[in-house]
Amino acid sequence: MSHIGDDSQNVKFIYWDNLTYAPPGSRDPEKWDARLGAQIYETYLGHCVEAERLGYAGLSMPEHFGPSSLVTHPNIMLAALAARTTRARIVSGVNLALLHNPLHLAEQFAMIDVLSGGRLEVGLGRRGDRAAFEHAADLVDGVLNGIDHPVEKADLTPALAPFAQDVDTARVTVWPRPVQERVPLWVAAETDGSLATAARRGWNVFTGLNLDPSAGGMSKVSVEDMVARLHRYFEIGQENEHALSMANVAASCFTVIADTDKEAAEIVRDGFASHVEAAGGHLARLSGAGPAAGALETLAKEGDTGVQGLFDAPADSYLRNPFALVGSVETVKAKLDALMSAGFRRFVLLCGGVGNAHEVGWQSATAMATDVAPGLFSAATSGPGEAAA
Secondary structure, eight states: OOOTTSSTTSOEEEEEOOOOOOSTTTTSGGGOOHHHHHHHHHHHHHHHHHHHHHTOSEEEEOOOOSTTOSOSSHHHHHHHHHHHOSSSEEEEOOEEGGGSOHHHHHHHHHHHHHHTTSOEEEEEEOOSOHHHHHHHHHHHHHHHHTOOEEOOGGGSOTTTGGGGTTOSEEOOOOSSOOSSSSOOEEEEOOSHHHHHHHHHHTOEEEOOOOOOGGGTTSOSSOHHHHHHHHHHHHHHHHHTTOOOOGGGEEEEEEEEEOSSHHHHHHHHHHHHHHHHHHHHHHHHHHTTOOSOTTHHHHHHTSTTSSHHHHHHSOTTHHHHOTTOEEESHHHHHHHHHHHHHTTOOEEEEETTTTSOOHHHHHHHHHHIIIIIOHHHHHHHHHOHHHHOO
């Protein structure tokens, strides 16, 4: 089966769901319903089987924490996806590399690649120091794909450290070995600096073209500016002997499709509020403050959280955002056409990414395949590139 980055002329879609847990009262741990949680897991797996049938090229989920998400450790679910599906690529989207021992993370990825028959694509995101993240990503890439990289004792487990007393550069491997000769690696990148880092290493990129509540519902970068940055990404890749193109770029787009533009926009705005409220309450409990009434208001008082922007953004600003596939079928068709005209060929559809109810996200994912772009999805299930091993 072909990689997401193969078949450069084909358009490919990746189904992404946050696995939102959002019944009334679900923010309180003592009201947690394990049966409902298990039902959401099972429903999600069923959705992914159906998404594969509909023509989604990849299946993905984030690493999110707190009561608005059930995927605190997404690699467990990726392993389940590997067992349930047969064709679609299994995409981690994304793992936060600095929260893990990179070697252990690479071992998990290798297992998933074997379980899936060689369908894994690794996605890594940065939370924290940029240099530390790049080093961690290098380690994951290196041990999976046999690339020599600097190894310090601090990078190794205590059991391995004694063997690297006098070694500056070591070739560390994991067991089991992946099925793929080269496991594709994606990183979240939007700035000139992060794109240049990815280009030098030949990594694919998630561009993060999604909604930014702190910017009044608009993205922080225009389509034109992002395309210009991406052309420099291609140039730097070529300078480092990597053939990069728009096939190596995936636009991450919040996707909500409803009967009317107004309805879709309100779903997005309400979903953001629900997600941030849940996250605020979770953080308040972690801090020892206990149940947090008015978590949104508390966070809004902090200048760098972006929550005040969430309050200030009118719902229709999400319709005006060119990177948000939000609106009626006709509106989303026009937005998708505009992004494709700009050169984008890979789309991560964040169908459950704004805190809305689980089934609402799946309805949008289905509508994309059956109403918005049925021809593109049909081509994915029958095109020669997709059928290639």
